[in-house]
Amino acid sequence: MSASRRVRRTGLVPGGVEYERECLSRVARILVHSGHSPKRLWRDFRDICSNLKEPTHGWDPNRLAYYTDLAHLMAHWHSDPLYLNSKGLPVAVPLRGRGPSLSALVARVFSGEDPASVAESLVHAKGVRRIKGRYLPIQRSLVLSKVGARIHGADAFLGMLRTVDHNLAGKGRRIFQRAALNPSIPASALPAFNAWVEKFGERFLHGADNFLHNREAEEKSGPRVRVGVGVFVYTGPSGSGVRPRRKPPRARGSKKPRRGGG
Secondary structure, eight states, X not given: OOGGGEEOTTOOOOOTTOHHHHHHHHHHHHHHHTTOOHHHHHHHHHHHHHTSOOOSSOOOHHHHHHXXXXXXXXXXXXXXXXXXXXXXXXXXXXXXXXXXXXXXXXXXHOSSOOHHHHHHHHHHTTSEEEETTEEEESOSSEEOOHHHHHHHHHHHHHHHHHHHHHHHHTOSSOOOOOOOOOSOOOGGGHHHHHHHHHHHHHHHHXXXXXXXXXXXXXXXXXXXXXXXXXXXXXXXXXXXXXXOOOOOOOOTTOOOOOOSOO
């Protein structure tokens, strides 16, 4: 499963109905800071939107927080000693009960959500398996449906825009933003590279998730913010004109220089 369809609790979730306006404003600022004309951007965006159809389902910002908080629940399940066995692995719990239960985990993370509905979502996301009336985690990350992956992608997209916009504006301390790019990679190497990134990216994100989770309960007072970190692979257009590096040919008739002598 591609990394874009996996979600952890560290996502940056925008609130309210201003998601689209924030995305557009940050994209516009980034492009203008990079030298693009705002008048031309307005014309281009108008032309682009004129060729798009209206969506069948409207944007619901509440679903964005819901999918992120599902993964937050899984993080609690994998770290709270009450929900771990002697080997540090998560245990199966009932939906409701006096002791550790899925309902108790839901109450920590969600406000007003039905525990049975949350349990169904976790099973559907292949993060939890139901065994004899109990729920057991299969893995820490969740594999989202097509709709869920699209919503989570919107979350990650706005997070990236916020970081790039902040760094280009030059106000305050820069947020970490690095990329490794090679302009001339054989297309046949992409599957192996994607597998490598998924393997080591999962390890890195597990570490970041643990770090944030350990800090979450340190202070009970003061302002709270959502913090996220993402790992993604991107490719550029083909035919960039860059050719593989080759050793420069030796001029015809030239001889290798002699060593030593004098």
